[in-house]
Amino acid sequence: MIRYAKPTTVDEALALLGEGAWRILAGGTDFYPAQGAKPFRDNVLDINGLTSLRGIFETDDHFVIGARTTWTDIIRHPLPSAFDALKQAAREVGSPQIQNVASVAGNLCNASPAADGVPGLLILDAEVELSSTAATRHLSLPDFILGNRRTALEPGEMVTAIRVPKPAGTSAFVKLGARRYLVISIAMAAARLVVEDGTVTEAAVAVGSCSAVAKRLAGVEQALRGRWADDGLAAAVQSAPMTELSPIADVRGSAEYRIEAVREIVARAVLTAAGPMDGHMVAAA
Template identity: 50%
Template sequence: MGIYHRPDKLKDALALLEAERVIIAAGCTDLFAATEAQELGSGSGDVVLDVTALSELQGIQKVAKGWRIGAAATWSDLVAASLPPAFDMLKQAARQVGGIQVQNAGTLVGNICNASPAADGVPPLLALDAEVELLRPGGIRRVALRDFVTGPRQTARENDEIVSALLVPEGSISGHSAFEKLGSRSHLVISIAMVAACLEVSDGQVTGAAVAVGACSPVAARLSALETALIGVVVDDIEDVVGEAQISAALSPISDVRGSAEYRFEAVPELVRRALRSAAEAAGCSI
């Protein structure tokens, strides 16, 4: 039999991390499936550490240099939170993560740590330049999200670390944003492709842009070439700037049961245009 721990004090959780190798649980909407085991914690040496009772890991707060999303914050917490418009793309993604039961239990940090190429939370958080805060006994470190997710089901978290929060810097929350997802239906489906876009607009021109694509490469990717090309463009012309070459250079989609690589390559430019159009409209510009 495995052992299950749900401490309510952070020091107890850190002590357990120091003493044992654990399976960290937060929401558990995909944890069991990701193990590919017959039972979670069924091995004689399995130790499960549930972090959802730790008050230090709960909530979504404005902090001195931006926003902090605790590791135990759920998708429903995010949707209910009062946040700047730049977070709209993340809220839109949250509303499409499973059904309401999954949104009530699942956590953003769990979505990141699961590290699926189709994780809906990753593109919006990439576009927000999010950082991952990790705690270990005696220390804390921060890693950019782009460096934290290293591959399918792979992250930079060490065995003695807990992801305690996601941090969004102040400088990334001045624009308006939108999220577009392609699936076989609108909800309760794994993404074939998805796009998160955030635009800063001044006097009818783009002054800042962040665009990220998920489910089309081993790790979600920012479209840096497109972001650069958008700067200074009149809002009415932003859809014309979107080129397949700018997009395909950053992606390496696979063919699977949900769609072929060719289909994904064809779909992403249109999803990007839709996301940019919606972000511009949210900023008060009609296209």
């Protein structure tokens, strides 16, 4: 017999998860397409009644994004400029109707290589809070998303929050698709820079849709640190190693095209994150 449950507290939800196997239903924007025409055979745990898991909260040293927080919530919430890339990515998650119901945690748990929210969270050093009846643990985002549709979730666990250490700097997100709206990305990039006295003192760069999971680019970050925040940043990106990437060829683009295109969109994200240069703003085209 298939069970359906809609708990109203986190403790109740975790107790149910501890009893057996459940498929968790949040926004449903990935849940139902993945089901397709197949009959339901799994118990369904609907967490849309867990109001405590929706919202963005601030502690002394973190921003805490509840697991049921939607992309519209991200767009509307006043956040520092380091979150600009995440806000820009939020506007790319399907249509406004999708953004109104799709959850941030669901985007991570779906673990698609093309998940729009992951690069923007990677450059913020986000970690995932996993809760069960036994314990609560925290994993860095790279330790949580293990591969295409694979995460580190253990039986009996659910994501309850995403935690972001209070970040500095400004960030930007650039997505390349076959059309402007409602598209799965060919490649996407997020960059966060801290610029002090005209010099890049901190750089975080991540790319999605060019490997099984979105990746931080250590070689690019190293190439940017210590440089003047001017147009030379684009040249640094073009010549930096991107060994973390292993793009595939599919209907949206060849591997060769992706690797060429990603250098351009990383450069655009970096220049935008760097902010005004010589009295003007360098903007992503």
